[in-house]
Amino acid sequence: MGSERPVKLVFCWHMHQPDYRDHLRDEFLQPWTYLHAIRDYTDMAAHLEANPAARAVVNFSPILLEQLQVYEQQISGYLKHGRPVRDALLAVLDSPVFPVNSRQRINIVKACLRSNQKRQIDRYYPYAKLAELARLVIHELDHTSYISDQYLADLVTWYHLAWLGETVKRDNSTIKALIEQGWDFTLHQRRQLLEILHELIGGLRFRYMKLADKGQVELSMSPYSHPMIPLLLDFKAAREAAPDLPLPALQSYPGGADRSLWQLTHGIEVFRNYFGRRPDGCWPSEGGVSLETARLIDQLGFCWFATGEKVLRNSLAASPRTEDASIHQGFSLPGIKLRLFARDGALSDLISFTYSGWHADDAVGDLIHRLEQIVAACPDPANAVISIIMDGENAWEYFPENAYYFLSALYRRLTEHPRLQLATYKEVVPQKAGHLGKLIAGSWVYGTFSTWMGNVDKNRAWDTLCDVKRVYDELIGNIDPGTRQRIERQLAACEGSDWFWWFGDYNPAKTVSDFEQLYRTHLRNLYLMLGREPPHYLTQVMAAGSGEPAQGGVMRPDENYSI
Numbered sequence: 312m313g314s315e316r317p318v319k320l321v322f323c324w325h326m327h328q329p330d331y332r333d334h335l336r337d338e339f340l341q342p343w344t345y346l347h348a349i350r351d352y353t354d355m356a357a358h359l360e361a362n363p364a365a366r367a368v369v370n371f372s373p374i375l376l377e378q379l380q381v382y383e384q385q386i387s388g389y390l391k392h393g394r395p396v397r398d399a400l401l402a403v404l405d406s407p408v409f410p411v412n413s414r415q416r417i418n419i420v421k422a423c424l425r426s427n428q429k430r431q432i433d434r435y436y437p438y439a440k441l442a443e444l445a446r447l448v449i450h451e452l453d454h455t456s457y458i459s460d461q462y463l464a465d466l467v468t469w470y471h472l473a474w475l476g477e478t479v480k481r482d483n484s485t486i487k488a489l490i491e492q493g494w495d496f497t498l499h500q501r502r503q504l505l506e507i508l509h510e511l512i513g514g515l516r517f518r519y520m521k522l523a524d525k526g527q528v529e530l531s532m533s534p535y536s537h538p539m540i541p542l543l544l545d546f547k548a549a550r551e552a553a554p555d556l557p558l559p560a561l562q563s564y565p566g567g568a569d570r571s572l573w574q575l576t577h578g579i580e581v582f583r584n585y586f587g588r589r590p591d592g593c594w595p596s597e598g599g600v601s602l603e604t605a606r607l608i609d610q611l612g613f614c615w616f617a618t619g620e621k622v623l624r625n626s627l628a629a630s631p632r633t634e635d636a637s638i639h640q641g642f643s644l645p646g647i648k649l650r651l652f653a654r655d656g657a658l659s660d661l662i663s664f665t666y667s668g669w670h671a672d673d674a675v676g677d678l679i680h681r682l683e684q685i686v687a688a689c690p691d692p693a694n695a696v697i698s699i700i701m702d703g704e705n706a707w708e709y710f711p712e713n714a715y716y717f718l719s720a721l722y723r724r725l726t727e728h729p730r731l732q733l734a735t736y737k738e739v740v741p742q743k744a745g746h747l748g749k750l751i752a753g754s755w756v757y758g759t760f761s762t763w764m765g766n767v768d769k770n771r772a773w774d775t776l777c778d779v780k781r782v783y784d785e786l787i788g789n790i791d792p793g794t795r796q797r798i799e800r801q802l803a804a805c806e807g808s809d810w811f812w813w814f815g816d817y818n819p820a821k822t823v824s825d826f827e828q829l830y831r832t833h834l835r836n837l838y839l840m841l842g843r844e845p846p847h848y849l850t851q852v853m854a855a856g857s858g859e860p861a862q863g864g865v866m867r868p869d870e871n872y873s874i
Contacts, residue, residue, distance in 0.1 A: 315692055315730070316692060316693050317692075317728070317729065317730050317731055317732035318639075318685075318686045318689060318692050318695045318696075318697060318730060318731055318732065319695065319696045319697070319732055319733075319734040319738070319739050319742075320682065320696075320697045320699070320725065320731050320732065320733055320734065321366075321367075321368060321652070321696060321697070321698050321699070321733075321734055321735060321736055321739065322366075322367045322368065322699050322700075322733070323367070323368040323369075323370055323531070323594060323617065323654075323698065323699070323700040323701075323736070324355060324367060324368070324369050324370065324701070324702075324703025325370045325533070325594055325700065325701065325702055325703055326347075326351075326352060326355075326369065326370065326371045326372070326375060326703050326704055327371070327372040327374075327375055327533065327537055327704075328343055328344045328347060328372070328374075328375045328378065328704075329374065329536070329537065329804075329807045329809040329810075329826075329829075330374050330378070330536060330803075330804040330807065330833070331343065331344060331378065331829065332378070332381075332804075333832055333836065334797075334800075334801055334804070334836055335836045335839060335840075337397055338397040338398070338399070339378075339397055339398040339399075339401075340829055340832070341825065341829070342398055342400050342401065342422075344375060344378045344379065344382065345379075345382045345398065345401060345508070345512060346474045347704045347705075348379055348382070348511065348512045348515060349471075349474060349475055349476060349479070349508050349511045349512065350474050350475060350476045350704075350707075350708075350713060351476070351703065351704035351705075351707055351713070352515050352704065353475075353476040353478065353479060353511050353515065354476035354477055354478050354479075354707065354713055354714075354715070354718075355369065355703055355704075355718075356515065356518040356519060356522065357476065357478035358478070358718045358719060358722060359522055359527055359528060359722070360518070360522065361719070361722075362719075362722040362723060362726060363525070363527065364726040364733075365527060365722040365725070365726055365733055366526075366527055366528070366733040366734050366735055366738075367527070367528055367529075367733070367735070368528070368529045368530075368531055368592065368735050368736055369519060369528050369529070369530055369531070369703065370530075370531045370532065370533060370592075370594040370703075371530070371531075371532055371533075371582070372532070372533045372534075372535075372536070372537045372578075372596070373532060373533075373534075373535045373536075373577070373578040373579075373581035373582050373585075374535055374536045374537060374581075374803075374804075374807070376516075376581055376582065376585040376586075377581055377585075379512060379515060379516075379585075380585060382398070382401075382512050383509070383512050383513045385397060385398075386401075386505065386508065386509040386512065386513075387509065387513070389402075389405075390505070390506065390509060399422075400419070400422050400423075400467070400470075401505075401508075403419055403463075403467050404467050404468070404471060404501055404504065404505050404508075405498075405501050405502050405505045407498055409460050409463050409464075413455045416455060416458050416463065417448070417449065417455060417458075419463055419466075419467065420445045420448060420449060420458065420463070420466065421445075421449060422470075423442075423445070423466045423467055423469070423470040424442055424445055424446070426438075426470065426473050426474065427708045427709070430708055430709065430710070430711065430712075430713075431473040431474065431708065432473065434473070435469065435472075435473060435490070435493075436493070437465070437469060437493040437494055438469040438470075438472075438473055441462070441465055441466045441469060442466075444462070445466065461495065464496055464498075464501065465494055465495065465496055467501075468489070468496040468500070468501055468504060471504060471508065472486065472489060472490055472504070476511075476713060477712045477713040477714075477715040478715070479507075479511065481715075483507065485503055485504075485507060486504075486507065489503075489504065516585055516586060519586070520586055520587065520588075523586070523588070526735075528735070529591065529592065529735035529736060529737050529738075530582075530586055530588070530590055531590045531591070531592035531593060531594060531736070532578055532579070532582045532590045532592075532593060532594075533578070533593065533594050533595065533596050534571075534574040534575050534578050534593075534595065534596055535573075535574045535575070535577045535578035535581060535803055536574065536803040536804055536806055536807040537596040537597075537807050537808050537809065538570075538571075538574050538596055538803070538806040538807055538808055539596055539597065539599045539754070539760065539763050539808050539811070540571045540574065540575075540595055540596065540599060540601075540604045540607070541595075541599050541600060541601035541603070541604045541752050541760070542564065542599070542760060542763065542764060543564050543567040543570050543571045543574070543806065544564075544567050544568060544571050544601065544603045544604060544607075545563055545567070545601070545603065546558050546559060546561070546562060546563050546564065546764070546773075547562065547563075548601045548603075548752040548760070549752070549759070549760040549761075549764050549765065551601070551751050551752040551753065552621075552622075552625055552751055552752060552753040552758050552759045552760075553759045553760070553761055553765070556759070556760070556761060556764065556765040557765050557767075557770060558764065558765075558770070559764070559770045559773035559774050559777065560770075560774050560777070561774070561777050564773075564776075564777060564780065565777060565780045565781055565784055566780065566784055570802075570806065571604075571607060572607065573799065573803075574803065574806070575593075575607065575608065575611055576611065577799075577803070579611070590613070591613060591614050591615070591736075591737050592613060592614065592615040592616065592617075592736050592737065593608050593613045593615070593616045593617075594616070594617050594700070595608070595616055595617075595618070596808050597754045597755060597756065597762075597763070597808055597812075598617060598618040598619045598622065598654070598700070598754050598755030599618075599752075599753070599754040599755075599760065599763075599808075600616065600618045600622060600651075600750060600752065600753070600754075601750065601752035602644070602749075602750045602752070604752075605644055605647055605649060605651070605750060606647060608649060609647045609648055609649045613649060614648070614649065614650065614737065614740050615641075615649060615650040615651070615652060615736045615737070615740055616649055616650075616651060616652075617651070617652040617653065617654065617698065617700055617736070618651065618652075618653055618654075618753070618754070618755060619653060619654055619656060619753070619754060619755025619756070619758060620638055620653050620654055620655060620656040620755075620758075621656065621753065621755070621757060621758025621759075622653065622750075622751065622752075622753040622754070622755070622758050623638055623642070623651075623653035624638065624758070625751040625753060625758050626747050626749055626750050626751045627747070629748070629749045629751055630746075630747050630748035630749050631748050636745050637689065637690060637691075637695065637745070638653055638655070639655070639685060639689060639695045639696060639697050639698075640691070640694055640695055640696055640742075640743075640744060640745050641694075641696055641739060641740065641742060641744040641745070642744055642745045642746065642747045643744045643745070643746050643747070644747050644750055645748065650736075650740045650744055651747065651750075652696060652698050652736060653698060654698050654699065654700035654701070654755060655685075655697060655698055655699060656755075657681075658678065658681060658682070658697075658699050659699050659700055659701040660701075661677075661678065661681075662678070662699065662701060662706065663701050663702060663706045664706075666678070666710070666717065667706070667709035667710045667714075671710075671711075671714075671716035671717040671719075671720050672716075672720060674717055675717065675720045675721050675724055678721070679724060679725070679728065679731075682697060682731055683730065683731075685697055686730050686731065691743070693742075693743075694742045694743040694744075696734075696739050696742070700755070762811075762812055762815075763808060763811035763812060764811065766814065766815050768814040768815060768816075768853060768854040769811050769814045769815065771814075771853055771854075772810055772811055772814050772830065772853060772854070773811070775834060775848070775849070775853070776805055776806065776834070778846070779802075779805065779834055779837050779838060779841075780802070782838065782841055782843055783798070783802055783837070783841060786841050786842070786843075787841075790841075794840075797840065798837070798840045798841065801833065801836055801837045801840055802837055804833045805830070805833045805834055805837055809826060810826060810827075810829075810830035813826040813827070813854070813856070814827065814853065814854040815854065815856065816854075816855070816856055817856070818856035819856050820855060820856045821856075822856065823854055823855060823856030824852075824855070824856075827852060827853055827854050827855075830853070831849050831853065834849055835849050
């Protein structure tokens, strides 16, 4: 057994944030892009840098890269020339003057409480005490006169300190000193913190490019604004795995084939502009695939794409003589050069939803034990590929210290393991592949598209998108090229998958409200850019959540797995 080749293990970390910008007002409406940048994108690079033997695929949505670049440019413009930062909370961090309006001050206080209570707020005594006072102020508005400028300065400083990556908190002497100080932060210290945020955001591209140059990381992409390409191409794709799923009013998205091609080609352009190279692989948004999607991705020169385990199992069941095929390998499709890989649903969900409550060594030990069981059962170890594909930014805040101990132990123990070898998809594409006769359309969630279509609210959202797309098709031919490009990007923002993900009563009301309002803002702005008055129904709420899903709904487990 010791002479056998190790089995390849690919981690694919997916990084994505939707377009949080109001393009007409030229401002960011939510801060999540830069907050995840200073925490998760920073930490994920640092863990790989700390273990040169580790390998991983890191997948970015181009709309995220575009926003990171805007933040980098705006903070640089502010620090060098005093130009405004178009993000309300980030702008407050270095402001010498806080708003005098009570409502504005309350909004700052509320924004600075949007941290994980257990892992970010309660971890630091000063932040916990400031948050305790904040809740009193919020619920007793008569006490707003007690919100001093120094209180706001300390609260906004702690908000950003708590959101920083664990590797930054441990390695940066300025940050360590601020955390130790705890209170009474000066304007100069807040400026120092902003400069560090700028360095972190601006340095991300170079850190990942260097990791890619060394062969440690393969950089891959999703379509530009993270749309569900199979649904843009054909709504009926949603019925391949769920025959009774209710569809929107129209049978198909108007001009969906052209928009799908644009989403991929523009995504490649943005990706190349940011990283200086084009990607070899594609994680279609939410692992959403169909045969037509595969053909389109293949046409554009990608060498691999990936999806969820349930999609693969549905496809194996529909393909002749493949019932006993192992899911832990690459697959080929008739007439397509692409290799298809599928996530191991149980392993990916264990990391996302279970291990955060375990001791890091126990969690890594359990994962390795499960991997060893898979290795022992592999019929063809030399050509096997185990895929763990998951959110690379939202899971870690539920772990102690942003999963510092878990990720450190994970990479260390796997690189030392004699029967497991960390790899990238580009490395394993040449291996012998299984053959799929059919590809049943679906996503990584349950193997269906029910998370994005079929619910009354979700279908209504599609109907409103189709309405504005028909107006777009009517008018876009008469618009000058420069304005047309701006409008195309605004349409892309409306086509993102996130709006449909959040619509549904099983999600938290506050989060649903944030995304529902942002979606209506994007639709309204598109009408205005086209020179048309937005329809009255865009003034009405489309969806309201009332649920409490695991991890706040930003990730979703495949509930059919027993873990």
